[in-house]
Structure formats: C-alpha cells, structure tokens
Amino acid sequence: MKNIIEKLENTIDKKDILVNEPMKKHTSFRIGGCADYFVNVRSAEQLKHLLQLAKAEEIPFQMIGNGTNLLVREGGIRGIVAKLGLQDDTIERQEQEVLVTCGCGMSLGKLALIALENGLTGLEAMAGIPGTVGGAVRMNAGAYGSEMKDVVVCSKAMNQRGEIQEFDLTAHEFAYRKSAFETNEWILLETTIRLKPGEKCEIEEKMQEYKKCRLEKQPLEFPNAGSIFKRNDGMPVAKLIDECGLKGYAIGDAEVSSKHSGFIINRGNATAKDVIALIEHMKKEVKKKFDVDMKLEIIVIGEE
C-alpha cells in the first residue's frame, strides 16, 4: 500500500489522495464501503499517470462523476477510484449557434448556469440533473423530453493506455440512457455542446419551472440516486410500482419513496444490501402483476 501511495504522490498532490475513503461521502445515495485509493484528478496528464500506474500495479481503476447514478456495495472498491476535476470552459459564437466546450468534471448544473448567463438556450430541461457532464454524456442523461444526444457535438476521451481520441456525435452511439462509453474503455475529458442564442429571462423562467417540478415530484429531501429503473417501452415504471402497492414499502432503511415510486430513498442507515433486496422485491412484484421485466438505470459497483 505504501508503495502505491508513494507512486501516486509522484504526480498527484497529497491532499488529492484519500486512502480508505468511504464512498458514502461521494454518492448521492450516501451508501457504500471504502475505496482503497480515492483520487481527485486535476489534469489529463495526471489521469494518464493514474491509468498507467493501475496497469503496472495490476490494480482496478474506476472513474466516477458526482456519484448520482451509483450504488456502491458495502465491501467497497478495490484499487483506484478517480474523480475528474477538469472544469474549464470556452464559448465559441458562430452565426446561428454557439459551441460551448467544457471539462467533463463540471456539473451539468454549472454548465446550465453558464448557458443562462450567456443567454444560451438548449439546456433548460437538464439543468436539474445532479451529475457531471462526463456522467451525463456516459448515461445520455435526459429530462422532460431533452437528452444529451440533442446537444452534444463531440467529445475528447482517454483510453486505458492514456491515448486521447476525439469522438464525433455518431461515435457516441447514443441510445436511451446508453452510450459508447459504457464499456469503461474510454474516460471522457471534454465535451462540446451546441446551444442557440435565446432570451435570458425566458431561459431562466423555464429553468425555474423544471426546478419546481422536480421539487414537487422528487424526494429531494432524502438521499437517493434518481430513477432506479429505466423506462419500459418509453413509459415510466413508477405507475406500475405504485399499482403493486409498493409506495412506502421498506427493507431496512431503504424505502420506495411515497412521493415518487420510481425512487428509492435512504431513510438514514440504508445499506446496499437493503437497496438491492428492495429492488429485487419491486422487480418480482411488477413481473407478477404486469409481466414487465424492469431494467436497472442505476449502476451497482463494488464488492459485497
């Protein structure tokens, strides 16, 4: 362990290396055991070094964003967990549209704010998604009829060997909550999105409307990871879960939200085991009543 810490410190500041770091501090569910090494990455060079180190030492490497779509098991994560700090942005104005490029560690909320400040429309519906730009591209995150695929122009990503490549829109292979990046071979560094000039007050008004909607419908007062399941044939599954009488049903401290049946909330001390048992129960009941196989949207990682 000492050996690896010394090697990490060759390129990474001591304060950015956390040993035996509880992942519950880095996930919106507030659940998860310890990562052996949790590293805040501040440059592409540092990321390259980390990937090479992980390969040379034969230890696993896991990238995370804001941890808002993750369930980490109690056994924690072996090897290196890296969080991207790249947050620079540039704005290039063309005739009818504006290209905004930003580091993939930036939160989608901050990017939406930059759009608002510059009077740019196109991100209003996604402003309330709590992930990073990297996580949002990887998941093709979306809300209220908009998805990342509607705004992305291109991205730069690094592979496990430290090589950087540019991906055009087609190469992202976007589909519903899916992209080419789900194999974990490539780490997104930078993304360019296309926005249009708009009226600042209208953009702000729309953002407020969507925010109000989220506050009313989602259990934001409890730790959660957003929708647990994907839509089924384009339809939200919350109604099916609801009709199985599962609203408020709990295992340990994991509970089907009474506000939104598509969400599981952590009432305080929920474990990943509780959440997984609850997910299995929800799947079983929905299959029995509606013959629908619900598919997970959240990503489960770590050891039992």
Ligand SMILES: Cc1cc2nc3c(=O)[nH]c(=O)nc-3n(C[C@H](O)[C@H](O)[C@H](O)COP(=O)(O)OP(=O)(O)OC[C@H]3O[C@@H](n4cnc5c(N)ncnc54)[C@H](O)[C@@H]3O)c2cc1C
């Ligand atoms: C209250 C709440 C509301 C939500 N609402 C929505 C919504 O409306 N729509 C929606 O789509 N989602 C929603 N989500 C889910 C979540 O916010 C999105 O999926 C988001 O895009 C995840 O981003 P993240 O940075 O948190 O990624 P993480 O959860 O940290 O990681 C998700 C995956 O992305 C990978 N990843 C992260 N960064 C990179 C990178 N730079 N390069 C390559 N891979 C990377 C990780 O390895 C992991 O596999 C919600 C979640 C919460 C808690």
